[in-house]
Amino acid sequence: MPLDIYAEEIISQYEHPHNKGKLTKYDVEFHDENPICGDDITIYVKIEKEKIAQVSFEGQGCAISQAGASMLTDFVKGMSISDAKKIDYEKVKEILGLDPGPARMHCAVLSAKALAGALESYMKAHK
Amino acid sequence: MNHSSRETDMKSGIDPTMIKKDFPILKKKMNGKPLIYLDSAATSQKPKEVIDAITEYYENYNANIHRGIYKIAETATEKYIESKRKLARFIGAGKFEEIIYVRNTTEAINLVALTWGMSNIKKGDRILISEMEHHSNIVPWQMLAKRKGAVLDYIKMDNNMEGLSEQSLREQIEKGPKMLAITHVSNVLGSINDVKRITKLAKKEGTTVLIDGAQSAPHMPVDVRAIGCDFFALSGHKMLGPTGIGALYGKTELLESMEPLFGGGDMIKSVAFDSYTPNDLPWKFEAGTSNIEGGIALGTAVDYLERIGMENIRGHEKELTAYALERLAKINGLKVFGYGRADIEKRGGVVSFSLDKIHPHDVSAVFDSFGIAIRAGHHCAMPLVRGIFKVGALSRMSFYLYNDKSDIDSAIDAIGSVKKVFKVK
Numbered sequence: 001m002p003l004d005i006y007a008e009e010i011i012s013q014y015e016h017p018h019n020k021g022k023l024t025k026y027d028v029e030f031h032d033e034n035p036i037c038g039d040d041i042t043i044y045v046k047i048e049k050e051k052i053a054q055v056s057f058e059g060q061g062c063a064i065s066q067a068g069a070s071m072l073t074d075f076v077k078g079m080s081i082s083d084a085k086k087i088d089y090e091k092v093k094e095i096l097g098l099d100p101g102p103a104r105m106h107c108a109v110l111s112a113k114a115l116a117g118a119l120e121s122y123m124k125a126h127k
Numbered sequence: 128m129n130h131s132s133r134e135t136d137m138k139s140g141i142d143p144t145m146i147k148k149d150f151p152i153l154k155k156k157m158n159g160k161p162l163i164y165l166d167s168a169a170t171s172q173k174p175k176e177v178i179d180a181i182t183e184y185y186e187n188y189n190a191n192i193h194r195g196i197y198k199i200a201e202t203a204t205e206k207y208i209e210s211k212r213k214l215a216r217f218i219g220a221g222k223f224e225e226i227i228y229v230r231n232t233t234e235a236i237n238l239v240a241l242t243w244g245m246s247n248i249k250k251g252d253r254i255l256i257s258e259m260e261h262h263s264n265i266v267p268w269q270m271l272a273k274r275k276g277a278v279l280d281y282i283k284m285d286n287n288m289e290g291l292s293e294q295s296l297r298e299q300i301e302k303g304p305k306m307l308a309i310t311h312v313s314n315v316l317g318s319i320n321d322v323k324r325i326t327k328l329a330k331k332e333g334t335t336v337l338i339d340g341a342q343s344a345p346h347m348p349v350d351v352r353a354i355g356c357d358f359f360a361l362s363g364h365k366m367l368g369p370t371g372i373g374a375l376y377g378k379t380e381l382l383e384s385m386e387p388l389f390g391g392g393d394m395i396k397s398v399a400f401d402s403y404t405p406n407d408l409p410w411k412f413e414a415g416t417s418n419i420e421g422g423i424a425l426g427t428a429v430d431y432l433e434r435i436g437m438e439n440i441r442g443h444e445k446e447l448t449a450y451a452l453e454r455l456a457k458i459n460g461l462k463v464f465g466y467g468r469a470d471i472e473k474r475g476g477v478v479s480f481s482l483d484k485i486h487p488h489d490v491s492a493v494f495d496s497f498g499i500a501i502r503a504g505h506h507c508a509m510p511l512v513r514g515i516f517k518v519g520a521l522s523r524m525s526f527y528l529y530n531d532k533s534d535i536d537s538a539i540d541a542i543g544s545v546k547k548v549f550k551v552k
């Protein structure tokens with residue numbers, strides 16, 4: 001794997017992640033982990049008018065998973081639930097600005113999977 | 128490699144520069160850099176003669192074993208049995224009948240749990256393992272304990288998290304477990320358990336003993352009869368052999384007393400409409416067509432290891448490990464797990480470490496970009512890594528006969544690069 005997955009932006013967001021820590025007020029939280037690496041993440045979402053008003057995360061993991069969570073949470077703020085649920089691996093690559101390759105794909109998508117889980121459980125509870 | 132390290136490499140009676148030439152993959156590149164393979168605890172590389180043994184079987188005498196009354200079937204059968212004779216001698220077993228071929232260590236342990244275990248473990252019985260086991264020496268016993276309502280106990284790690292606690296070992300053995308299943312060498316720490324002494328203690332309580340030899344048989348002389356264990360499990364792919372072949376050694380009396388695991392061809396002497404008579408050892412436990420190429424090539428791997436000499440391999444790995452520990456100790460923010468240099472006799476060629484503020488996957492990924500293969504993760508020992516060390520993952524390098532000090536130098540340089548990428552001092 002070439003070193004360019006460790007772009008400046010990835011390292012900087014890994015060191016200083018955005019939206020890290022538990023929200024004081026949230027509507028739904030969701031925990032997910034990656035059994036291969038042992039990365040884990042908890043996503044907190046505050047919903048207003050079917051949109052993501054606030055979102056944050058807690059957890060531990062490699063630079064790709066942590067910077068990925070930081071960038072994803074920035075990206076989805078203000079997004080509608082239905083749009084946010086559509087975020088797939090292609091979109092994650094766009095948000096990261098790189099292709100982490102097959103060995104690190106699971107690191108990159110962890111936060112998106114957790115977010116989808118959170119939104120799913122919010123919708124179930126608010127049907 | 129510089130002159131002085133070359134000299135020290137030679138001290139052990141091993142010349143890794145010559146040995147490297149026997150391994151085709153070590154001439155290959157990874158990400159444009161010469162491959163430096165430091166992940167032999169996961170699987171070893173294979174010398175050309177082992178790879179050739181597989182081709183040779185298919186090109187010259189491919190036939191099913193047993194019963195074939197023609198030349199190439201006889202040759203295949205002979206070579207397959209011959210490989211068991213070699214392996215029996217290699218681990219100090221009495222005879223080839225005590226060597227059951229299975230897929231790997233995992234299957235060997237499961238075979239014991241499912242046959243010996245199902246007939247001998249009763250409700251309330253104790254099964255004893257340790258906190259440093261690989262999942263393959265934990266889960267089969269959890270499954271058996273659940274089925275039978277037995278109790279699964281663990282020998283605790285010592286306070287330094289280096290080896291097993293002597294006190295816990297004695298306390299647990301005194302409880303008189305029916306089965307003690309324990310690893311010879313930890314695949315995370317490299318810690319070597321004194322299995323001969325432990326077996327002796329357990330035998331006083333009448334305990335049946337299984338040794339997980341996945342990390343010992345490839346790296347040091349093993350003598351199952353000197354250890355005194357009842358069962359010994361190993362994987363061919365970790366000792367220069369192909370994947371899909373491993374072995375269970377068992378004492379004859381025990382193997383004879385056990386029910387077969389699978390039924391089918393080759394494991395029977397005769398079959399009638401309402402009954403069957405199981406075959407003699409070892410065939411009783413090898414139902415269906417065996418991994419013939421795997422068995423034969425494992426025999427070739429044993430030849431190779433014996434030619435180099437297991438004492439030499441152990442000596443070489445000890446030198447490499449001591450050298451790695453010495454160099455790693457000088458790196459800021461790096462923590463090595465397991466025994467230190469003073470206890471090198473108790474350590475195999477496995478070195479797990481963590482780097483402050485940098486995740487092991489990122490360490491591996493940077494190593495990869497330099498053509499260096501190391502492993503990151505829980506190393507299939509989640510209870511130890513998560514439960515005792517309380518970390519999500521560790522980086523691990525592991526050594527074998529084809530590694531030399533320059534491989535370790537490259538790894539040390541790569542750690543410097545990891546720190547640079549992550550802007551860590």
Ligand SMILES: Cc1ncc(COP(=O)(O)O)c(C=O)c1O
Nearest residue numbers: 231232233261263314341342362
């Ligand atoms: C100590 C130990 N036991 C068991 C195993 C399982 O080996 P296999 O996957 O070949 O069954 C391993 C392999 O990593 C090991 O290191």
